[in-house]
Amino acid sequence: MxxxxxxxxxxxxxxxxxxxxxxxxxxxxxxxxxxxxxxPSFAVYVDLPLLVTxxxxxxxxxxxxxxxxxxxxxxxxxxxxxxxIGIYGIAKTVVGYGASSLGVxxxxxxxxxxxxxxxxxxxxxxxxxxxxARGLVNSTQHWSWAHGVLAGLVNAFLGVILxxxxxxxxxxx
Numbered sequence: 795m796x797x798x799x800x801x802x803x804x805x806x807x808x809x810x811x812x813x814x815x816x817x818x819x820x821x822x823x824x825x826x827x828x829x830x831x832x833x834p835s836f837a838v839y840v841d842l843p844l845l846v847t848x849x850x851x852x853x854x855x856x857x858x859x860x861x862x863x864x865x866x867x868x869x870x871x872x873x874x875x876x877x878x879i880g881i882y883g884i885a886k887t888v889v890g891y892g893a894s895s896l897g898v899x900x901x902x903x904x905x906x907x908x909x910x911x912x913x914x915x916x917x918x919x920x921x922x923x924x925x926x927a928r929g930l931v932n933s934t935q936h937w938s939w940a941h942g943v944l945a946g947l948v949n950a951f952l953g954v955i956l957x958x959x960x961x962x963x964x965x966x967x
Contacts, residue, residue, distance in 0.1 A: 864890020
């Protein structure tokens with residue numbers, strides 16, 4: 795069986811219109827900021843800005859664009875929240891860079907791959923957030939593997955559905 799190599803030219807790279815690029819993250823941030831006031835468990839299990847960061851980073855397949863996407867979405871999420879500014883920014887920057895780098899190497903159009911990638915990046919995001927909050931900011935954080943995996947699975951399943959909805963906005967380059 796021959797081994798095939800997928801060059802950078804063979805990978806589908808997508809772009810998005812300006813209203814989608816700004817509107818989708820903005821809607822995710824607003825929903826993430828205001829829905830927990832009425833449903834407190836929403837914030838415990840769902841991170842819509844993270845899902846949007848992963849989607850845009852994997853679709854664009856450009857590590858620099860993924861890095862900036864994660865940084866901007868994370869910093870705006872920090873500003874809308876009540877915690878220290880920069881923690882979500884750092885965590886989502888790492889995820890944006892990683893997701894875009896991984897998007898070049900994997901078929902991220904597959905639902906199974908999307909589920910596993912989202913679960914993995916949710917756990918990476920949680921670990922980076924926990925490390926920065928505990929180590930650099932000296933914030934009181936508690937880690938629970940059971941909660942982390944359960945929230946990761948919730949985000950992964952929600953992410954797969956959200957990604958198929960957002961696929962409608964992709965434009966080939």
